[in-house]
Amino acid sequence: RNWFRPLLNKNIHTMNLLKFFSKKDEAPKPEELVSHIFYEWKQDVWNDSFFETNKNLKCSEKELKSITVIAGQMYFQLTESKTVSFIRAGDEELFSNFFLKLFPYTSQKITQFSLQEVVQLLEILRPMIEAGTIGMDLYYSKVCLEYFFQSLLVFREQGDLPGDYIQLLHKWHDVLPKNHVYYVGTWKINQKLQLSKIVFHDSNFIEESSEYFCEEDAFGAHANKILSLFPTEQKKCWAELIVYCRANEISKITKKHTHEINLLMQTISIDQYLDVVLIFIEHIEKMNATQGDYTALEFIHTNNRDILKGILLGLGSIQTDMSLQLLHRWAMVFYKKIPNKWPAAIALWNICVSIMSEYFWMKAISYLFILRYKTKHPSIQNYIDKQIQKVWERIGYSKDMLEDISVRDYQIKDRSIEYVIGDQYYAVLPIGVDLSVWLIWKDRDDKVYKKLPEAISDEFDEHIREIKQQKKELQALLSYQRYRFETLLLTGRRIPISHFRQYFLQNTTANLIASTLIWNVYNQDNEKINTVFFDIDIAYNLTGNKIDLKENDTLQLYHPLEAGIDTDWLWGEKLKSHDIIQAIKQVSREVFSKTYGIWRFINIPLFQHQAVAIAKERYWQAKLQGDFDSGDEGFIKRIPTHNIMVQLDMEPNRDGDINNAGIFSETSIHRIYWKQLDTMSTIDSDKIDDRVFSEVVRDISLIVTISLKK
Numbered sequence: 001r002n003w004f005r006p007l008l009n010k011n012i013h014t015m016n017l018l019k020f021f022s023k024k025d026e027a028p029k030p031e032e033l034v035s036h037i038f039y040e041w042k043q044d045v046w047n048d049s050f051f052e053t054n055k056n057l058k059c060s061e062k063e064l065k066s067i068t069v070i071a072g073q074m075y076f077q078l079t080e081s082k083t084v085s086f087i088r089a090g091d092e093e094l095f096s097n098f099f100l101k102l103f104p105y106t107s108q109k110i111t112q113f114s115l116q117e118v119v120q121l122l123e124i125l126r127p128m129i130e131a132g133t134i135g136m137d138l139y140y141s142k143v144c145l146e147y148f149f150q151s152l153l154v155f156r157e158q159g160d161l162p163g164d165y166i167q168l169l170h171k172w173h174d175v176l177p178k179n180h181v182y183y184v185g186t187w188k189i190n191q192k193l194q195l196s197k198i199v200f201h202d203s204n205f206i207e208e209s210s211e212y213f214c215e216e217d218a219f220g221a222h223a224n225k226i227l228s229l230f231p232t233e234q235k236k237c238w239a240e241l242i243v244y245c246r247a248n249e250i251s252k253i254t255k256k257h258t259h260e261i262n263l264l265m266q267t268i269s270i271d272q273y274l275d276v277v278l279i280f281i282e283h284i285e286k287m288n289a290t291q292g293d294y295t296a297l298e299f300i301h302t303n304n305r306d307i308l309k310g311i312l313l314g315l316g317s318i319q320t321d322m323s324l325q326l327l328h329r330w331a332m333v334f335y336k337k338i339p340n341k342w343p344a345a346i347a348l349w350n351i352c353v354s355i356m357s358e359y360f361w362m363k364a365i366s367y368l369f370i371l372r373y374k375t376k377h378p379s380i381q382n383y384i385d386k387q388i389q390k391v392w393e394r395i396g397y398s399k400d401m402l403e404d405i406s407v408r409d410y411q412i413k414d415r416s417i418e419y420v421i422g423d424q425y426y427a428v429l430p431i432g433v434d435l436s437v438w439l440i441w442k443d444r445d446d447k448v449y450k451k452l453p454e455a456i457s458d459e460f461d462e463h464i465r466e467i468k469q470q471k472k473e474l475q476a477l478l479s480y481q482r483y484r485f486e487t488l489l490l491t492g493r494r495i496p497i498s499h500f501r502q503y504f505l506q507n508t509t510a511n512l513i514a515s516t517l518i519w520n521v522y523n524q525d526n527e528k529i530n531t532v533f534f535d536i537d538i539a540y541n542l543t544g545n546k547i548d549l550k551e552n553d554t555l556q557l558y559h560p561l562e563a564g565i566d567t568d569w570l571w572g573e574k575l576k577s578h579d580i581i582q583a584i585k586q587v588s589r590e591v592f593s594k595t596y597g598i599w600r601f602i603n604i605p606l607f608q609h610q611a612v613a614i615a616k617e618r619y620w621q622a623k624l625q626g627d628f629d630s631g632d633e634g635f636i637k638r639i640p641t642h643n644i645m646v647q648l649d650m651e652p653n654r655d656g657d658i659n660n661a662g663i664f665s666e667t668s669i670h671r672i673y674w675k676q677l678d679t680m681s682t683i684d685s686d687k688i689d690d691r692v693f694s695e696v697v698r699d700i701s702l703i704v705t706i707s708l709k710k
Helices: 013-021 030-043 060-080 091-100 104-108 116-133 133-143 146-158 163-175 181-189 221-226 231-247 255-264 271-287 301-320 321-335 346-374 377-395 399-405 452-459 461-491 497-505 507-515 566-578 608-616 692-706
Strands: 193-196 198-201 204-207 416-421 424-432 440-443 517-520 530-536 538-540 552-558 634-638 644-652 667-677
Touching: 060 608, 091 301, 104 566, 116 146, 116 163, 221 271, 231 255, 231 301, 255 301, 271 301, 271 321, 301 321, 301 346, 321 346, 321 461, 346 377, 346 399, 346 461, 377 399, 399 497, 424 461, 452 461, 461 507, 461 552, 461 692, 497 507, 530 566, 608 634, 608 692, 634 692, 644 692, 667 692
Parallel strands: none
Antiparallel strands: 193 198, 198 204, 416 424, 424 440, 517 530, 517 552, 530 538, 634 644, 644 667
């Protein structure tokens, strides 16, 4: 109560405060007091009509200043004593808005602050400035600090403001919205552009230090070290680019940003630009966001992200295969999830995807499909879908057609790719039957090495790094192709024979999977006329006869559900005789007819972590449930081609074990729903396509079987 007594003595409206006290016989807990009073006062007292409805309130300028100071002191007494956590969800905005709401009335009544008052208020604001939060508070609350800042700027320019407070203001400057007076004063009134300690004065570059990326995070220090190695003239070029990126907070691609960045990049060679960006991404990959004990800001701070957005936009302007590959690598690392937190830098991921679709469209499609496959989050999938849609609308292809033609052909021979390193050595990427990719070093005599000799590694370092990156990209592509063919098996899509030959057989990457599978043949009347497999590019039926396919025929992946057990066994023997090992399980695949009672999966105890992992592996949307959940949608699989959504209503065992993160150990399937995607209305399983039903129930069976609590 003592914290509020000075305010009460200033004749400020206290009705809500007194009402609250009157409900209690004893003093309320501080957190109860704060949460109630700040909420009520935000709603009632500190509104625009406060002074008009309290015209009899006689507050002098001196009293208003005093109230502001007292409120600030009270605010930080609470936070510093840890009675109420400064960073607790919801508290920060509540407290900040309460405190900052005092400023509009202060600025309306007071047109000039004394130096002592400026210093006093800065001391009150110091904790929020150093926490990096007050800039966003100002942005959201739309508080006007015009007179306070004008007074502050006067004292700064006169040299009366102590150096400690100037440093504090520099920190504040970095988080202030760009339309506030202090920001404008720093950049325009003084005719000076200042970014941390990189200063441009009268068009001359002055290097006071190497802090180009001005925030202390896991990335900035390394980036500053790299840029500081350049000659002065090149440093100036990078500094100009960085200043522009920081000043404009690039959030999306615009003609203005693109034009300005292109002009700034003209003084930087393309090779140097790509080299610097490559060094940046290699360092970020080594930072290993998924393992490091980072928060999102410690990984890459918000202000440093603004700089990176502009630099990434520059990659789009270069439009080379190298810049596209770098954008894909950036996107992959930005989406990596920091444990128990959101992805490392989702805003940077967004702009990478946008640049890829805007500048590279057709070349970028393969990468966009892989990125979509990697993520299981619906909103992020939708974002990528929109970018993909932009591309197919440009060129007039369907999504399926676009997906087929975008598969990069790695010119694979005998299930491997070979790279020459110097005169004596080779790097080989063999591909296993399970589509795993390996890296082997060998010499001309086929002697295999665990690693290349150090002299060779140093001489061909850049080439070796490219090979290792190719391995990563090939593995990601093959993983996606496995998913694509699994989807074809589920949907039963039919493919024209000419299209199949060009993009499934002649493309050596897609051929790794397509040539191991069995295909149904349909004629122009949509009648099934045969079932074949391919040896090289020749089609054979079950009896081993060569089949001539006509141009108007279509192919569909064979499903064991449509054949008996005996026929399926014969197909397995036929493939063995041709030394064909299937890349995905097709022959002897588990099948489920609609007579199978899916009720048997209900209420079976499952280990929740295993169940979620298997569900995600089978391309379901799934997440762990804990004691903090009020319930969610469970496991979901969407099948847009058939306008179907399958939902498993998961019920955790709330009486069972729970780990330190609050996650339940056990769960079970409570209900299974079939719904229409467009209307979300429940439909009967009898109306589901047989192939779709079998594949969905197979997934459910895998989830239950593998995660079963024995």
